[in-house]
Amino acid sequence: MLIKDTFSRLLHFAGNYNLEEAFTKGRQRIPLDDGRVRYLVRLELAPLDNQELRTNYGHYNVHTTWGHVPYDFGTKSYDLSGIIPFENFNLGLPPQKRAINTNHLQLQAELAELITESYFDFNAYICSTIDGRQFSNRNNQESEIDNQRTYQPVFTAIVNDIRSYLSSDQFQLEKLVLGEPVLVVEPEPLETLVKPEEKDQDVPLKRFKKLEFD
Amino acid sequence: MIIKDNISRLIYFDGNYSLNRAIDSNGGEIFLEKGQTRYLARLELAAPDYPEISENQVLFDVFTTWNDVYWQKGNHGAIRGFSSGLITFEELVREKRPPQKRADRTNHSELRDELADLFAGNHFNLNLRIYSEVDGKEFHRNLNNLKTYQSVFTDILGQLNNYWS
Numbered sequence: 001m002l003i004k005d006t007f008s009r010l011l012h013f014a015g016n017y018n019l020e021e022a023f024t025k026g027r028q029r030i031p032l033d034d035g036r037v038r039y040l041v042r043l044e045l046a047p048l049d050n051q052e053l054r055t056n057y058g059h060y061n062v063h064t065t066w067g068h069v070p071y072d073f074g075t076k077s078y079d080l081s082g083i084i085p086f087e088n089f090n091l092g093l094p095p096q097k098r099a100i101n102t103n104h105l106q107l108q109a110e111l112a113e114l115i116t117e118s119y120f121d122f123n124a125y126i127c128s129t130i131d132g133r134q135f136s137n138r139n140n141q142e143s144e145i146d147n148q149r150t151y152q153p154v155f156t157a158i159v160n161d162i163r164s165y166l167s168s169d170q171f172q173l174e175k176l177v178l179g180e181p182v183l184v185v186e187p188e189p190l191e192t193l194v195k196p197e198e199k200d201q202d203v204p205l206k207r208f209k210k211l212e213f214d
Numbered sequence: 215m216i217i218k219d220n221i222s223r224l225i226y227f228d229g230n231y232s233l234n235r236a237i238d239s240n241g242g243e244i245f246l247e248k249g250q251t252r253y254l255a256r257l258e259l260a261a262p263d264y265p266e267i268s269e270n271q272v273l274f275d276v277f278t279t280w281n282d283v284y285w286q287k288g289n290h291g292a293i294r295g296f297s298s299g300l301i302t303f304e305e306l307v308r309e310k311r312p313p314q315k316r317a318d319r320t321n322h323s324e325l326r327d328e329l330a331d332l333f334a335g336n337h338f339n340l341n342l343r344i345y346s347e348v349d350g351k352e353f354h355r356n357l358n359n360l361k362t363y364q365s366v367f368t369d370i371l372g373q374l375n376n377y378w379s
Contacts, residue, residue: 001227001228001229001373002227002228002229003225003226003227003377004225004226004227005223005224005225006223006224006225006226007221007222007223007224008221008222008224008258009219009220009221010218010219010220010221010222010264010265010266011217011218011219011220012217012218012219012220012265013217050224051226051311051312051314052224052314052315094265096265096266161217165217170219171219
C-alpha cells in the first residue's frame with residue numbers, strides 16, 4: 001500500500017468594520033448612517049505538493065440584513081418586516097467549505113504576494129447592513145451596490161489581519177502538532193461596532209417611501 | 215479580530231487486492247475468476263474541536279469495469295443482451311487519483327466504529343473509492359458490496375493499524 005501523509009492548515013479570521021460610504025453600480029456614492037460589517041474568513045493553506053489545492057482562490061460572498069426582504073406587489077414597496085437585525089444576523093460561522101472559484105482577482109493577487117510557500121484557498125462571508133434596496137426602489141442594476149468597490153476597505157483590513165498574523169511569532173509551521181489548535185484568540189465583542197441610535201421602527205419605511213415618490 | 219488556527223492531517227493511500235468470491239444480495243456466494251480490485255482513499259484526521267469535522271464519517275463508492283454496460287431488451291431489432299461498454303481493469307484504474315473531498319455521510323458504520331477505536335482522541339473522515347472488475351451484472355445478480363468487499367476493508371484496516379502504530 002502506498003501512503004502519502006501530509007497536512008492542511010485552516011485559519012479562521014473574523015473581525016468588524018464600519019463603512020462610511022457605499023457605491024452603486026451606477027457609480028453613485030452613498031454616505032452611510034449604518035455601515036456595520038462583520039467579516040468571517042476561511043483561509044486554508046496547503047503545501048505546494050498537495051493534491052487538493054492546485055491553484056490559489058480568492059472568493060467572497062456578501063450577505064446583508066436585507067437578504068430576506070421580499071417585494072410586495074400590492075403596496076409596491078419592500079416588506080421591511082423581513083429585515084434581520086444585525087445583532088441576530090449570521091455573525092458566528094465562517095464558511096465551512098473551500099471556494100471553488102475566484103471573484104476578486106486583486107485580493108487573490110495581494111494574498112499571493114503574502115503567501116508564497118503554499119497554495120491558499122480564501123473564502124469569506126461579508127455580513128453587512130448595506131443593501132442597494134435601502135436607497136432606491138428602482139429594481140435595476142444601477143441601484144445595486146458595487147460590492148468590490150464598497151467593501152474594498154474591508155478587504156484591505158482582512159489582508160492586513162492576515163499579513164500581521166502570518167508575520168507573527170505564533171505562525172510557525174514547525175510548531176504544527178496534530179490535535180492541538182495552534183492559536184485561538186477570544187472573539188472580539190460586537191460592541192466594538194458603532195451602532196446607529198435607535199429610531200422608530202417605521203422610520204426606514206418613511207425614508208423609503210420618501211425616496212419612492214421623489 | 216478573531217483568529218483560529220488549526221491543523222488537519224491528510225493521509226492518502228492506495229493499494230491492490232484480489233477477491234476470490236463475491237456475495238450477492240441474498241447472501242449467496244459467487245466464486246470469481248477475475249477479482250482484481252484497487253482502492254484509493256483520502257483520510258483526514260483532526261482534533262475533536264476542529265471546526266469542520268464534527269463527527270466521524272466513512273464513505274465508500276464502488277466503480278466497476280461494468281459501470282457503462284446495460285441490459286438491452288432487444289426491442290426494435292436490437293440484439294437482446296448486454297450492451298457494449300465493458301472496459302478492462304487497466305482502463306478502469308488508469309490515472310485514477312484519491313478522492314479530493316471529504317465524505318459527507320457514512321455508509322459503513324462498522325468500519326467507522328473500528329477506525330474510531332484506532333484513532334481514539336481524533337475525529338476522522340475517510341472517503342474511499344474501490345475500483346473493481348467484480349460486478350453483479352456479470353452474474354445477473356445484485357451484489358452486497360459491504361460483504362463482497364469486506365476483505366478489502368479488513369486489509370485497509372490492517373494497513374492503517376500498522377501505519378498508525
